[in-house]
Amino acid sequence: MSRLSRTRRQITGVSLIELMIAMAIGLVIMLAVIQVFAASRSAYQLSAGLARVQENSRFAMDSLQRELRMAGHFGCVNDQAHAQQATNSLHSTLITTHPALDFTRSIQGYEATDTSPGDPLTLAATPATGGNAYSPALPPQYAAAMTNRVNGSDIVALRYLMPDGVPVISTGGSADKPVFNFDAARLSVLQSGLTNPGLFGVSDCLSATVFQASAVSNSAGSVTFNTATNNATNFTALYTAGQANLYRAESVVFYVGYDAATRQSQLYRVRFTATPGGALTAQPPEALVEGVENMQLLFGQDRQLAATSPTGYIDRQGTATAVEASLADKSQAWRRVGAVQLGLLVSSPDPAAAKRPTGDAELTSLGVTFTVPNDTRMRSVYQTTIALRNRLYGN
Template structure:
C-alpha cells in the first residue's frame, strides 16, 4: 500500500476545485444585463401600452358622454310642448312672466326664455350678465347657453285666478321633475295654443295639490292675472289657456283644457380648468328648488376646447331651410334685445367640435389640431392622447314642418 504525502493530497484537492475566470464572469454579467434590459423594455412597453389604452378609453368615454348630452339638450331647443318657439312668436302666443330679461342687455340673461339658444366666443363676443363674473373660461372657446322646457310634463286639471295670483291644480303633483314642496322653481305652462313661463311653488304632493304663482314677487312680473283680456302690455296670464277653461270656451276640436306643466331649465356649458388644472367642460344651471343659478360644476373632464357653428336660415322670410353655417358672432351680427332673439330663432342646427384629452401622460407627440376649421394648439405639452370629436345636431323643433 502506497502512502501519499499531505502535499500530494492538497494538490489533488486544488485541481478538482477549478474556479471561474474573469472573462467568464464578465460574459455572465453581460448576459444577465441583457436579460434585465429586455425585461425592463418589455415592462416599459407594457406600461406605455396600458397608459395609451387607458387614455384612449377615457377620451372615448368622455367624448361619447359629452356628445350624447349635447345632442339630447340641443334637440330640445324650441320645444314648448304642443308647439315650437318659432310658431309661438309668429302667433304672438308666448308670454315670459319673469323679470330681468331687459332687452337692452346684450345677450340677455338667465330668465330670457324668449331666446332658447345662444352662444358667444370667449374673448370676442359679449358674455350675458349671469356669466360675466365667471373666471377662467378659456379664451377662443365657445360658450353654449340653453333655456329649454323639460321633456317630462304633468297635466293641469284646473286653473283659477285671483288678484296677482294664479293657481294650477296638477294631475301628478308627486312627479319627480316637479319642485319640492314649498320650493320655488321656473315652470312652463302650455297647450296647443300658447305658452307661459313663470315661477311657481308646489304646495303638496297629494291629490288636489296645486302650483301657485304669486304675483309681484321676483322673478315674476306681470299684470293682475285676474284680468281677462290682453288689451295692454304686458299681457297677464295667457287668456288663450286660462279663459278657454274658465269661461267654457272650448279649444278647437277639444272641449278640455289640454294644458300641461313642464320644468323650465337653464344650461350654460363652457371650458375652464378644473382643480387639477386640466381644461374640462363645466355646467351651470339653476339650484335645486330655486330660481337662482348654482356655482359651475365640472361636468366632463378633459374637454380642452369647444367650437360651435350654427346652421342659419338667411332667407328674408324664414323658410325653415339651412342656408349657411355661422359663428356665434356672425349670428349676433350686432343685434340686441328682441332683434337678437329673432336672429337666434333662425338657427336650425348646431355643429359641435371638441378637442378631448386623456387625464395622464401617454407619450404622444403634441401637435396642432383642427376643430371645426379652427387651429387649436395645446399649451401644456404633456404628451396626453387627444382626439377631435365633431357632430351636427338638428334642432328638430325648428325644422320645416316638424
Template sequence: MSPRERVRGLSLIELMIAMVIGLVLLLGLMQVFAASRTASRLSEGLARVQENGRFAMDYLQRDLRMAGHFGCVNDQSHNVQSPGSMHTTFDAGGHPALDFMQSIQGFEAADTEPGKPLTLSATPSTGGIEYTPALPTEYAEALTNRVDGSDIVALRFLVPDGVPVTLVGGTDDKPVFNFDSSRWAVLQSGVEAPGLFGVADCLTATMFQAGEVSGSAGTVTFESAPNNTGSFTSLYTPGQAMLYRAESVVYYIGYDATTKQSSLYRVRFSAKPGEALVAVAPEALVEGVRNMQLLYGQDRSLSAASPPTGYIDRQGTAADVEASITPAADAWRRVGAVQLGLVLESPDPSAAAQANADAALTAPTDGRFRTVYQTTIAVRNRLYGN
C-alpha cells in the same frame, strides 16, 4: 509523489462575457417592459378620452336638441303667429337667464373663428377674454373659472316631461294650476324646489315664476314673485294644457386649479317659489374637455314673420348670427342646427409625445393624449317649424 491537481474555475474574461450577456438580456427585458407600459398608458388614455367624449356629447346633444321646446309646438311656431303666442311674465330687460323669448344664444370667444389656429397652453388661462356678443355681467360673474378661447352657449326651454293640468283655479290674471300630486317628481325633474315653470297647449305658452308650490296638494300658484313683472294674458283649459319646469342653463369649459383639470361645466339659473333668481354653483360634468367650439346653422328664410323653409344654407359663429338680422333675438330663432366641436385630453400623461389631433390645433408636449370630436345637432323641431 503524485502531481499537483490543477485548480479549475471561471476566468476574469469568462466572467465579464457572462455579465455582458446578462446585461444585454436585462436591457431587452427593460425595453419590452417600457414598451408594454407605454402601450398600456396610451390605451388607458385613449379609453378615458373616448368615454369622456361620449358623455360630453350626450350632455350637450340632449339639451341643444331641447332648445326651443315650449309644449307641443316650438318657439318658431309661436313667434310666426300674429300676434305672437309665446308669453312670459318676466321682465324683458331683466336677467338674461330669464329671456325665454330667446331659446338659444352663443358667445364666440375672441380669435377662435374658423380658419384661426387654436393653441392650447399647458395651464389654461381663465376669465380674461372677450366674446361676441359680449358676455352679460350676470353670466361672467357666475362663470368665473371659464377657460379662455372656448365658446359658451346659453339654453332656455321647457323640460321634456310635463304633467297635465287637471284644474285651473284662482283668477284669469292670477291662476292656480292643479295637477296629479302623484306626478310631482315628474314636474320636479331633478330639482328639489323648482319655482320657474311654463304652461302650454298647442296654441300658446307662458313662462312664469310660482309664488307658491305644493307637491303634496298638486298646485302651482302664480302670484307676486321677485321675477314676475307681468300677469297672465292667456287662458288655459284643463285637459288641454301641460305644466312643465322651465330650464335656463349655460354650458362652458372651466378649469379647476385644485385638480388641474379642465372639464365641461354647467351653470343652472333657478329660483325657488317666491324667491330671487340665483346661479347654482358650477357643476363639473365631464373631465378632460379642454375646448369647445360652436357653429350655428340658420334657415334659408331669415324673416321672423314667415315659417322656416327647413333648409339650413348658412353656417357661422355667434358673431355671424348676431349680425344677420336685427334684432338679434330674431336671428337666434332662425338657428336650426348647431355644429359642435370638442377637444378632449387624457387626465394623465399617456405617452412621451403625441401627434396633434387636428392640423389647426397646437397642443403642449406634456404627453397627454388628445383628440377632436365633432357632431351636428338639429335643434328640436326648428328644421320644419312645428
C-alpha cells in the same frame, strides 16, 4: 492520487474571464427585458390615453346633443311656431333684465374673440381664465357665475321647458293670477330632478307661458302664480284644464372651465334657478366631463330670416357674431337657428408617454387650428352637427 487532491480539483471556481462573460450576458438580457417593459408600458399608456379621450368625448358629445336638441321645446308646439302666430303666443311673465330669464331666446351663443373659422389658437398648459372677450358680449351675470371659464372657448346658453310635464287637472284663482292643480302623485315628474323648483311653464297647442311660481304645494299638487321676485307682468293667456300641461322651466349655460385642483380643463354646466317666490340664483358650476379643453360652435340658420314661415332649409352657417348681425330683432335671429355644429378638443387625463410626432396632422376644430402644449397628453378633435328637433319645419 490522494482523496484530498481529488476533492480540491473538484471545487475549483470559475475564472475571472468566465465571470465577466456571464455578467455581460446577464446585462444584455436585463437591458432587453427593460426595453420590452418600457415599450409595453408606453403602449399601455397610449392605449389608455386614447381610450379615455374617446370615452370622455363620447360622453361630452352625448350630453351636449341631448341638451341642444331641447332648444325651442315649449310643449306640443315649439317656440318658433308660437312666435309665428299673429298674437305671438309665446309669453313670459319674467323680468328681462337677467339673460337667464329671456325665454324668447331658447338658444344663444357667445363667440370667443379670434376663434372664427380660419383663426389659429395657441393653448397653454395652464390656460388663462376669466376673460370677457366674447361676441356678443358675455352678460355680467354669466361672467360672475363662470369665473373659471377658459379663454378662447365658446359658450352656449339654453332655455326650454323640460321634456316631461304633468296635465293640469283644474285651475283656480283669476285669469291673470291663476292657480294650476295637478296630480300630487306626479310631483317628481314636474320637479324633474330639482327638489324645490320655482320656474315653470304652462302650455297647450295654442300658447305657452313661462313664469315663476309664488307657491307650490307638494301635498295638494298646486302651483300658484302671484307676485314673485322674478315676475314682471301677469298672465295674458287662458289655459283650460285637460288641455294644458305644466313643465319645469330650464335655463342652463355650458362652457369649458379650468379646474385648478386636477390641473385640467373640463366641460361645465351652470343652472340658473329660483325657489317659489325666491330670487334667481346661479347654482355652483357642475363639472360634467374631464379633459375637454376647447369648445367651438357654429350655428345654422334657416334660409328665411324674415317674420314669415321658415323654409326648412338650413343653408347658412356662422358664428354667434354672425347670427347677432343677421337681424335687428335678435330674438328672431336666434329663433331661426335650426342646427348647431359642435367641435370639441379633448385631452387624456394623464400623460400618454409620447410626444406629438413632428409633421403630424394639425388639430383643427370647425376651422380653428390649435397649437397645443407639448405635455405628452393624448389629444383629439371630435365634431358633429346637431339638428334642433324642436325647430324642424312643421313642428
